[in-house]
Amino acid sequence: MLDLHTIGLVVNPIAGMGGRVGLKGTDGLVDRARILGAEPMALGRAIEALRPLADRNLRFLTAAGEMGETALRAAGITRCSIVYHPSKPSTARDTREACLKCITEGIDLLLFCGGDGTARDVADAVDQTVPVLGIPAGVKMFSSVFAVDPGAVEAAIPEDAPLRCIEAEVIDVDEEAYRANEFRTVLHAVVRTLAAPGLVQVSKQVFEEVDEERARAAIGAFIADAMLPGILYVLGPGTTTAAVTLHLGLQGTLLGFDAVLDGRLAGSDLDERGILTLLDSVGEARLVLSVIGAQGFVIGRGTQVCTPAVLRRIGLEHLVLLGTPGKLAMTPTLHVDTGDPELDDAFGPHLQVVTGYGTAQRKPRAIRTRFTDPEVTFGKNRM
Numbered sequence: 001m002l003d004l005h006t007i008g009l010v011v012n013p014i015a016g017m018g019g020r021v022g023l024k025g026t027d028g029l030v031d032r033a034r035i036l037g038a039e040p041m042a043l044g045r046a047i048e049a050l051r052p053l054a055d056r057n058l059r060f061l062t063a064a065g066e067m068g069e070t071a072l073r074a075a076g077i078t079r080c081s082i083v084y085h086p087s088k089p090s091t092a093r094d095t096r097e098a099c100l101k102c103i104t105e106g107i108d109l110l111l112f113c114g115g116d117g118t119a120r121d122v123a124d125a126v127d128q129t130v131p132v133l134g135i136p137a138g139v140k141m142f143s144s145v146f147a148v149d150p151g152a153v154e155a156a157i158p159e160d161a162p163l164r165c166i167e168a169e170v171i172d173v174d175e176e177a178y179r180a181n182e183f184r185t186v187l188h189a190v191v192r193t194l195a196a197p198g199l200v201q202v203s204k205q206v207f208e209e210v211d212e213e214r215a216r217a218a219i220g221a222f223i224a225d226a227m228l229p230g231i232l233y234v235l236g237p238g239t240t241t242a243a244v245t246l247h248l249g250l251q252g253t254l255l256g257f258d259a260v261l262d263g264r265l266a267g268s269d270l271d272e273r274g275i276l277t278l279l280d281s282v283g284e285a286r287l288v289l290s291v292i293g294a295q296g297f298v299i300g301r302g303t304q305v306c307t308p309a310v311l312r313r314i315g316l317e318h319l320v321l322l323g324t325p326g327k328l329a330m331t332p333t334l335h336v337d338t339g340d341p342e343l344d345d346a347f348g349p350h351l352q353v354v355t356g357y358g359t360a361q362r363k364p365r366a367i368r369t370r371f372t373d374p375e376v377t378f379g380k381n382r383m
Contacts, residue, residue: 006059007157008102008130009050009080010095010122012114013066015042015137041339043071045137045150046113048341050075052154061105063098066090071113081105092121099125109133109163109194111153116171119143123170123189131165131192133157133200136337141301144168144202145193148366149300149337149344156196168193168200198333198366201295215324215356216240220247222357223288223320232285233260234275234314236303240290240322257305272307279313287314291323291353294330296366298351300337308340316346323353325361333366 060080062068084101086094115138134146172188220243237255245252252258256269
């Protein structure tokens with residue numbers, strides 16, 4: 001147990017930019033993401049996480065500009081010191097150096113904003129010297145060091161109480177293989193994170209048993225057989241949704257978004273713009289997503305293409321969730337992190353998940369009271 005006094009903050013300004021434009025990651029593709037119309041999102045996610053901490057008796061150490069200082073000031077936090085000045089544009093080396101500088105100056109917790117790539121750089125610098133906690137802002141976040149959403153950060157950090165820590169896995173995802181429809185991971189490091197069940201996510205679990213394969217096949221057959229003519233079906237990533245296209249005899253994208261209309265592939269590996277364009281051409285649509293094993297995420301991990309605009313256009317009432325019985329047995333609650341707190345709240349307290357041919361389970365959705373402060377705006381404490 002540790003007493004909390006000082007927090008280090010490191011923000012990866014480009015984290016998550018590849019999500020909405022369908023790049024399945026941002027490493028090495030920042031320029032391409034910008035050409036496709038991507039906009040930075042890490043700053044907004046960091047501000048959302050930091051605002052509830054503004055009234056806490058905490059001191060922050062951070063890097064200058066977009067790597068931390070900007071978010072702290074926008075969140076109304078004034079007790080902060082700049083301990084590192086990054087290059088422009090900042091690099092992975094800056095992330096590691098900023099972490100090391102924070103540790104040298106003395107911190108009790110390293111808070112970082114990014115995805116699995118950022119977590120990897122943080123782990124390389126921190127090892128197990130101080131606990132770390134991630135503000136989720138990347139495309140892929142399968143490591144068990146991330147808060148379930150930015151709003152969970154404040155609840156995960158105890159107030160006037162010692163920190164309780166556990167060991168956590170940092171998962172390294174091969175982005176090139178990921179973009180080529182192959183999910184390949186290795187354990188990159190073991191670090192310490194906060195012991196906060198329901199607030200800090202667990203690692204993604206992969207289920208390969210024969211019974212799971214049979215269950216996926218039954219789910220795929222049921223969804224394919226239930227498809228109605230004239231309705232566009234947008235299928236999210238994963239082996240469970242891939243069972244639908246397999247049953248239809250179509251070549252889908254294992255880790256991207258595809259669309260099926262009247263038994264034919266209407267779009268493959270779609271980005272947000274591609275999905276919205278297809279939706280403009282049809283009268284009605286369904287969104288078919290699978291639950292991430294053990295983590296319980298429905299939206300927010302590898303599904304950034306499915307933006308709030310896409311969700312509102314299709315309608316939450318037309319969301320179809322898939323999950324095998326084995327996967328759901330390891331998943332006590334479901335999580336939704338659309339990036340829009342109001343839209344998150346529009347999901348009901350329970351979500352129905354198709355688990356076989358004509359069978360389904362109702363699973364509870366994690367619901368927390370969110371911090372809201374309309375008086376805090378970017379760069380100022382008050383309008």
